Amino acid sequence: MVKPGAIRFTLLFSLLLPALAGATELYRYVNAKGVTVLDRLGVPPEYISKGYEVLNDQGRVVKVIPPAPSAEEMRRQLADKARASSDAQLLRLYSTVDDVDRAKARKLTELDGVISAAQGNLQLLRTQQANLQSQAADQERAGRQVPEHLVAQIDNLKAEQAGLQKDILRYQEGRKQAEASFAADQARLLELIGTRR
Structure with a gap:
């Protein structure tokens, strides 16, 4: 069974892909509302410490930046x-x-x-x-x-x-x-x- 969130993400990605075809890299991160965001401009500073992924122009993950370690x-x-x-x-x-x-x-x-x-x-x-x-x-x-x-x-x-x-x-x-x-x-x-x- 496919989750509804996965369908929305796939649909959103397929809609954005033609618009982003000229971009060489995409950045995928989760915003404050828990929504997964794709951005070709980069990750906003407030989300960098939570970790993110870099995708190539085919949507494949090429780099994973892990979350920053906690204080402990x-x-x-x-x-x-x-x-x-x-x-x-x-x-x-x-x-x-x-x-x-x-x-x-x-x-x-x-x-x-x-x-x-x-x-x-x-x-x-x-x-x-x-x-x-x-x-x-x-x-x-x-x-x-x-x-x-x-x-x-x-x-x-x-x-x-x-x-x-x-x-x-x-x-x-x-x-x-x-x-x-x-x-x-x-x-x-x-x-x-x-x-x-």
């Missing part, structure tokens, strides 16, 4: 592309899981060295502060006013210590993030190597 499809495609790029970079960096372990050990050793140096500097500042406070206490016990420069030095040392303590916390957080990052790289590399076998 676009996000998925971008995420897939980013993942593929990340995977390719991971495979360039490491060929085995042992490579990841070695890189992790180097990075953690480097971070441990930085943390240790900062902790050593912090201890040095504390010792200097203790010495200056001892001098200030001696001045007070002797009944003299503590010199301004001594008070300023103690305040500066306290500020430096606070800055170093923040740095140490930041380095320790960086170490945790590095461990997590290497663990993720290792897990993903295992997946990639497993799929290539």
Whole structure:
């Protein structure tokens, strides 16, 4: 059984064909009312994203332009592309899981060295502060006013210590993030190597 819409379309096409005989291409798209339209001038901009077909002068489809992807499809495609790029970079960096372990050990050793140096500097500042406070206490016990420069030095040392303590916390957080990052790289590399076998 032939649908009435198909008969109308065929009839319309057969009526338009002689008028369009000089045209080299026809564009077929569906308008806002759901009606299939044939146009030799092109597809109006508001319908391009919905997809259309290009027909030759005999009415045969020569090209199909698919609908533009939805926002969700676009996000998925971008995420897939980013993942593929990340995977390719991971495979360039490491060929085995042992490579990841070695890189992790180097990075953690480097971070441990930085943390240790900062902790050593912090201890040095504390010792200097203790010495200056001892001098200030001696001045007070002797009944003299503590010199301004001594008070300023103690305040500066306290500020430096606070800055170093923040740095140490930041380095320790960086170490945790590095461990997590290497663990993720290792897990993903295992997946990639497993799929290539």
